Amino acid sequence: MKGKREFTESEIDRLRELIRKRVHATREQQKRIRDAMRRIGFYGQADWGIRNCQLADLDGLIRSGQITVTGATAPRTTGVATQPGGREQEASKVAETDERVDELDCSDLDFKNIENLRRNGFSGFVSVAALRPDLTQIPDIRGVYMVVRKIGSRPQFRATGSGGHYKGTDPNVPIEKLRMNWVEETCVLYIGKAGDEHSQATLRSRLRQYLQFGAGKPIGHKGGRYIWQLWDAEDLLFCWKPLPSGNPPKEETALLAAFKGQYEGRLPFANLRL
Structure with missing residues (x-):
């Protein structure tokens, strides 16, 4: 010893x-x-x-x-x-x-406002394009994260996105389905977690998989895959909240519940289930 x-x-x-x-x-x-x-x-x-x-x-x-x-x-x-x-x-x-x-206090979260997310402990807000060559910007620790898009122009969808075909499965869905899933008046497109009692995943390792999947590699990260059918996917921002001793699954659930509370029971655009 x-x-x-x-x-x-x-x-x-x-x-x-x-x-x-x-x-x-x-x-x-x-x-x-x-x-x-x-x-x-x-x-x-x-x-x-x-x-x-x-x-x-x-x-x-x-x-x-x-x-x-x-x-x-x-x-x-x-x-x-x-x-x-x-x-x-x-x-x-x-x-x-x-x-x-x-633990995150979701009572003051405003999913329309990036500055509000910052005040509630989220940091980063780095574009997909800027993260690809330098993943060291992402904390190597467990936590929760979001994909955000500045509210402004209407989204433009691609019939074939950049997502990888994991085990031969096509990740793309019809454009009409993307339109139906789109949530107006929010900057948050996806909420995810990294690490739990059964996983040693960190924000960095999880987002590495996410970005690799979005670059067309056959990686098993289909969660949040709808973002890769947006024409401006490379401009989307990733932000994160490290939880060194917290409970990422619990915080992810709390964030999704808070989002549903503000948007009449709807989940963020790329979250397919609670």
Whole structure:
């Protein structure tokens, strides 16, 4: 074992701070953060088999007893239990607290307004054309994302889009179907997620698949495929909301429900099911 199994309360708090900072850090900054975590004695991959450690991963190690926290005095930490089952109860509180940090509040979302999406924690807003040569702009972490189009000109559809034929299946649909699916007065065309308890997908890996599919490659990413039949598909914008310790499927469901609430039960143009 390269690191240690026992950490002080202050060391755990410092690890939490470093993990949170890494979410929006550049590659070089991430390296410095990883080195700082190792100086504390935490080697995520070497000792625990964890790459890109999230708050939920750290909590899981503490909750399972693989990591021990010494000198814990505040209820928020997972250290000394004051009653039978206390450690598990406190660990659960920590996990719940950290998850709430990343949860989206959909009550103030306005799906007509890009600036409103920014104020609600979405970032990026980079065009398909600009993302293709540089995927490092996308956070390598789980989360939710949207495809947006500035409200303005009417959409123009193509009978044959640029989507790939995965396992020989034609992804294109009749133009009339695209017209029927189109939702007026919104900039949001698609809402998706990356990563869950069964998947290690990140925003970067998921959007890489999405873009590869849109470039004609036979990739298994048919979700949101309608956007590739728009004439201005390369000008569409991708934005994202990292959820390092949140629940992407839950947030995706909440976003879709909020959208349906604003648009008389309709889903975004390229979302085919809730």
